[in-house]
Amino acid sequence: MELKYRQAKTGKLMIDILPDKCDFCGCCVGVCPEDAIELKEAEIYIIDERCTNCAKCVWSCPIEVIKFNKNGVLF
């Protein structure tokens, strides 16, 4: 079976948010240069087509909820 990867603006999406572990604090949204993160009261996700895999969200997350996965994120 063929693996299907999510597509960012710059190729394979490599940013993976783990919503079950998230506190929805918004650090990542505050540093995202592309407005590529949607954050509601208790819901968070990457807007794939805007993301450039810059990883600033990964660096700013206080509780290790956002992972950089260089192999790409699967659907």
Next chain:
Amino acid sequence: MKNEYDIIVVGAGPAGSMAARFAAEQGVSVLMLEKDRDVGYPVRCGEAISKAGVEEFIKVDSKWVAAEINKFSLNAPDGSEVIVEFGDAGYVLERRNFDYELARTAAEAGAEILTRAYVNDLLFENGKVSGVKHEYKGEQKEVKSKIVIAADGVESRVGRWAGLKTVTDFRDMESAVQITAANIPVDQNTLYFYFGQQVAPNGYFWIFPKGRNKANIGLGISGSVNKKKYAQYFLDEFMNKRFPDAPVLTKIAGGVPCSITLDKISGPGIMLVGDAARQVNPLSGGGIASGMIGGKIAGTIAGEAIKQNKPDHILTYDKAWNDRLGKRHETFNRIKEGIYNFSDDKFNNIAHSALKIPIEKRTLGKVFTTALINNPSLLIDIAKVFVV
């Protein structure tokens, strides 16, 4: 709820509530939208505020005062403790009650409030912001307004949609984690700060008492540190070492934008306040009082603009903010840049020098002067913002 208001405020934290209140007090129609179910919850904050910061806005009430503060305890990496005494410095708040009461003052002034309303886009007319789109209980809605005031916090996106430059450099974003714990036997009138590579590099660790040995405990570190070791681990290590058995009542992550204010905090039909405008004091990371001040200035000017039918009047907000606090924050930011990457040895030496100042003469200004004595250009900055 109507389809159209003079002013829509996005976000019901302290900055949003004050913007809504000071606008509504002038008799204009105001709607405040909050994305969460509850105003005031969850709390992502150290909850400390100066007395003056509170009293400008609301009568002190035991409902939201967790502790009264009259001392700072500054702790160097080697364990040296520098106490700085104040007459009556401030409070540790119960933010979930405090924010609630601030929203009440906005409501009493005439503002309408809607929770669970998630703003996800702006409306435009002739290149000017003319309202918001929002999701409410799964339905997409539109509400028009002459002015939108974005008080949507560290995670603000509204300003960006209006064309303002709002992104915070990740190095200026203090990644934070915070708990409320019980059985923390510290002095209930002292704010404790801890510095150094072990506890919070490029930031600080805090223990702020909340009465009956409850405490707000946490830390903030620059994104440049957090990318190597997450804030979470610093908190776990500190607690395991000092209070391994303390029951934890709340635990949450947060972010504090510790920079100067955004270049532009107003535009056609749009104003930014509080964390959304990056109005946090970049040295202390405190943003409650400064956010309320930003909200008050913006709300007042927005109300005037509506009453006088002068849309361009809102563009005077940038200068009004800079005159009141923006320039001061630039000074604080220079001091922060001067000290944030001090080594542990440097912190220890500063503490040893500060301990030589007799306690009755020891002020924060003098402690900072001691810290930056070899950096004369910053001594003027210290004189500007501290009573030395």
